[in-house]
Amino acid sequence: MSEQSLVDAALDGRTPSLETCAPAHGVPEPVACAPSSRRLLELARRVAASECTVLIAGESGTGKEVLARFIHRNSRRADGPFVAVNCAAIPESMLEALLFGYERGAFTGAHASYPGKFEQAQGGTLLLDEISEMPLPLQAKLLRVLQEREVERLGGRAPIALDVRVIATTNRRLREEVAAGRFREDLYYRINVFPLVLEPLRARRDDILPLAMQLISARCPPGERIPALSAEAAHLLLTYSWPGNVRELDNLVQRALVLVNGPVIGPEHIQFEPALEPAAQTPAKTPAREQPAGSLADAIEQAERALILEALRESRGCRRAVAERLGISPRTLRYKLARLREEGIDVPAA
Template identity: 70%
Template sequence: MDFVAVAPESLRLATLARRVAASDCTVLIAGESGTGKEVLARFIHRSSPRASHPFIAVNCAAIPENMLEAMLFGHERGAFTGAHASHVGKFEQAQNGTLLLDEVTEMPLGLQAKLLRVLQEREVERIGGRAAVALNVRVLATTNRNLRAEVTAGRFREDLYYRLNVFPLSTSPLRDRRDDVLPLAMRLLTSRCRAGERIPALSADAAHLLLTYGWPGNVRELDNVMQRALILCNGAVIEAEHVHLEGAAGLWDPPPAQRVEAVMPESVPMSAAAIAARAASSALSQSLSVAERDLILDALRLDNGNRQAVAKRLGISARTLRYKLAKLRESGVEV
């Protein structure tokens, strides 16, 4: 999935990511589980001069400790029991490209020392091998933990921490970037629909539920919710009853500054409740507009600019599509 950046925090992160992508320095991406750390890593790779070369991701938490070393560095035939053939490791597979070490804090201390040597020497020696292989690989790493605290606790090597933490980036939880919720929801719906299949729209009530939920599981939870909604939806619109959330405990309470933001001149008397309702309505309208824009642009890309195919995919008339494209042009969007 493409990196979605509509909220101010995400736009700032995308700007930093593009800047660091032009370099070859190591990047450490921190953030809660499900916030899109790997998506950001892929965005950095696609924005870099290495984009035409491999992007190899290794989930350090998902591979057993006794297999991770051979997976990363490779091995020669006969290096250990069961090694019936030589195997190229992930570092060599990523040659001239990018290697992502996902959840690097799950790597055992003994292997951390070997990883540090590879990063320092920029060469790797397969298990059971005698010759070192020179590497030209850009390394990215992610973690959902406080890596500085892991170092203090003795669970992560301090020298490796400094080797990885050359350029730190942080992905914010979804509850802190509410403007990303609807564009992400529509992007996820688009990715789950088969080619040529109509992409359902979100009703205002359904959108309101998505915007006011706290998303403890972040984008991964949003993806699950949209998959369920897609299955339950029988028509062209996802309604509130199709959106199944984890319960009221997850509902998001806007900060006071957002709840009482003035949207009318001070001379017009309004209750705090009315101001809050007007502010929420304005935020919802803006987020829906952004989601509609992204949905139209995605459809144009998927159908190679074929207006008739785009209108069919979106379930609208060609005349309505022309009107919406004209409005996008007026707002400065090139279509």
């Protein structure tokens, strides 16, 4: 679909293909208006009918958990629990107890028995979000649980049989993690039964305006009029590269709803993250005439790269200080630094 068609649809209040992307029975569905998104959603529907372990790969913020929930809702386990565990957000010392559970007295502070996330997901689906962040020793224990389909609590004496479907997500290239020795090869093959890859938002432009309208509707207080997008605002959304993907779009929508004071969101209400603005709007150390010609996406990537490297130099490589300076999470910073290394850029050591 052309940009003008997308903009015209937004202006008319008829977000393109939104009817086919609308929530079913009040449950939010993934927006799948771009051809690649439609193909992915069809694959997800088909794998949902099976019991296969699914591995969903994609950049941070692309909607991997949304897709995992879609698979659960369309499976025979839909009436069972959906339990999500963010492997990157839980300290290594706590992750094992959280996943597998523990008995009273298993360790200092274990004053009562606790069923782990595997047990909590009995009859349903367990999402292991960002599984690539799981430490190697715990990967070995997870492999055994997946193979034997049973779990033993810390301090327990008997295994507990499991009836759980596992979905895992990652924002890394797991084959490269295996080659680097950071992820177990046997676990990789155990979870990679049916791989699904979510493309970044910049690669599925037909999804941008439908997603924006869906987010605007969701973020508007009940009873309030839902503002429309002006042609200029829609153009800004369609021509931006979205390095933060849907999560960044959601943040932008929330900012726009704070700034708008009428029935239409205009370009003045579209505020991109300062650190990710095009290079032309960012103070540059080299004159503009020396900047190589390229696309808007190239300019944004160059600006982001320069900001990250400058923050690393000024913070003397302290990753926590860099993340705070840039206003991003340490995990997002690790991902961006890994991308820089893949591009052959020398990243200062911590």
